[in-house]
Amino acid sequence: MDGTALLRWGRTCLDGLENRREEINALNVFPIPDADTGTNLLATMRAAMDAADAKASPTVSAHEVAAAMAHGATIGARGNSGIILSQVLRGIAEAVRTEPLSAVTLRDALNRASVLVRDALSVPIEGTILTVLDCAAASAEACPDASLADVALAAADGAAKALGDTPSQLGVLRDAGVVDAGARGLVVLLDSLVSVTLGEIPARPEYAPSEPVTVRAAEPTDTETDSAAPQYEVMYLLADTDLEQMARLRARLTELGDSVVVVGDGAGSWSAHVHCADAGAAVEAGIAAGKLSGIRIESFATTLHDMTSGHLVTHTNMDSAKETNGPADRGILAVAAGDGAAALFEDAGAVVLGGDGAVTAAALLAAIRAMPNREVLVLPNGALPAHDLVAVGVAARDAHRDVLLLPSASMVQGLAALAVHDRGRIAVDDAFAMSEAAATTRWGSLRAARERALTMVGTCEAGDGLGLVGHDVVVIDHDVRAAGLTLLDRMLAFGGELVTLLMGAAAPDGLADDLAAHIGESFPGVEVTVYSGGQHGDLVQIGVE
Incomplete structure (x- = not known):
């Protein structure tokens, strides 16, 4: 399978996850019975395919497609299951670095994915997608001389058999009478691969329960109090970090809660997930480990004191809210x-x-x-x-x-x-x-320094022009206009189609015209939109899309 074929597989996965979303949601009782595993897997796969489709071309390689899918899934992961899915895609990307997806590289991909997923988790739990992924990899290994289609079918059948065994391995599944939801999603992905390589979809039983499942609440242990029980799902992205800091983050999040997953895409982007009682502490741990973005907090059904009035407020998981018509x-x-x-x-x-x-x-x-x-x-x-x-x-x-x-x-x-x-x-x-x-949208701002100060690019004097990308000073110039032009050069060096200039209340006369003219001369074809923002502090806010 070359890059085009992998794109076709990804789109088939999207269709399969869309068709099975409600079934997978109905199976979701572990680790939190919030009925969103199917939704999370679908949203993560959409993010993966959005990134991969941007690479589409007649000559795109399998590695380019798989790497884009892994990156898109990592930065767009939803929930515990979504982060694990990103590592399955990363396993494929690493296996096809120099050649297409074949019988040999599919076996490598599944083995690599199995290792990545287990390494990402603080406490691996058997009877979940972990076990089923292991069985898929083992079944693929048992077909050493087979074709890609045969290996894909063996992996899918092995995963389906392991899925049926998950209730015997995990008590909460056995009590609810269901198989593991995340593992059911993995079978959808492997069956989609069979569909693309063999031309037919394997027949699987209907896994959805006939009636809504009831999950028995766990008894608190001697060392666990209500206030320490997991109440929030916290997720965020990290950059500008390394393996050592990620290891420390994983250890810290394990101290704060459970269902800890910290993964990377192999290209510098990381995603972290935890269920915990102190969402703020989980975010602070991320801030200490790298550059944070994409913070998402979901509140499980619980009760907390209002932060300002002291009144009791009941919180719910927003994904469980009913959809309205229209x-x-x-x-x-x-x-x-x-x-x-x-x-x-x-x-x-x-x-x-x-x-x-x-x-x-x-x-x-x-x-x-x-x-x-x-x-x-x-x-x-x-x-x-x-x-x-x-x-x-x-x-x-x-x-x-x-x-x-x-x-x-x-x-x-x-x-x-x-x-x-x-x-x-x-x-x-x-x-x-x-x-x-x-x-x-890359963003930056132009400011006038209020006082002498030390920045990451040197010392500025009061009145100097400061060009910032995000929150970091990257340009200092005694002339404010010159600082703005240099800042535009830095921001547009990475490309862009549209520049938005939001002019501040104290912007010098003619600055907007100077900046727009510079873009037109130095970056022909880039569209410029200028608005009067009237904000104080920033002479200009710049957005590059």
Whole structure:
């Protein structure tokens, strides 16, 4: 199988996971019975294929496709099962570095995936996707002289047999009368491979229970209190880190909770997952380990004290909320600084929280609660640090409202996210698309230094022009305009099709024209959009898409 054939397999996986999503969700009783494994696997595979489809060409190699799928799945992983899926795809990518997917490299891929998945987990549990992946790899090894189609069928059949045995290996599955949900998803992927290589889909039994399953609550141990029981699922992405720091992160998350998975795509991107009682501590552990992004917090059914009033608030997992027919009752809350920026967000349909002063966690929480919608998507736009956003998100969710805080670190990223908002989608898909738009928008800012200071690129003097990419100073120039032009060169060196310039209240006259003209001369074909933001602090916010 070359790159084109792997793309066809990926699309077949998407169809299979879409068709089996409800079945897999119904099987989901471990590690948390929140009925979202099928949804998480599908969302992760979509992220993988979005990345892979961007590489599509008549000559694309198997490695290019598989590496893109592994990267897309790592940064777009949803839930414990999604992170494990990313490692299955990484196993394929590493096996086909120099040749297509064949009988030999498929065996290597499954063996590599099995090792990667076990290495990623703090406490491997048998009777789950781990065991079934091991059996798939062993079954593939038992066909040393077979064709790719034969090896794929052997792996799929071995996985299906192991899936049927999972209730005998894990008590919670046996008590509920179901097989493991994540492992059922793995069988879908392997059956899809059989479909592409052999031309037919293996017949499998119907695994979904005939009636809703009942999960018996576990008795607390002597060392476990209610406050220490896992209440949140925490996930985030990491960059600018290494294996040693990831090992320390895995150990720290294991101290905080369970279902710990820390994985990489083999190319510098990492994803972490934990179920824990202290979401803030889990995020802080990530901050200490690398550059954090894409933070997602889901609250299991539990009760916490409101962070400001002390009233009791009941929280629910947002993925379990019922879907409504037609457009969702969904609102967007955006934090904006400056009258012009506020008007842009309002014109795009968002409710705006802003002003010249700093936005506090209490103000953001109050604004979310003032929203009349059942579903609220929040664009914080860099107004608060991660730990404050975690606290606000936890306190804002209740039995009547689902809240998602999207990873927009600047107003230009928030505008990019809002541009793809679609109320016709379910909340998780809408939030995913908006988060993806924000994450793929490179952003920077031009400022005038207020005082002499030491930066990562040298010492600046009061009045110097500072060019930042993200939160890091990368340009210092005595001339503010020159700093802005150099900053554009740095940001567009990696490519771009659209540049958004959000001009601040103190931007010098003619600066917008100078920046736009420089883009037109130095980067022909790049579209430029200039808005009057009116924000204080940043002379210009720059977004590159």
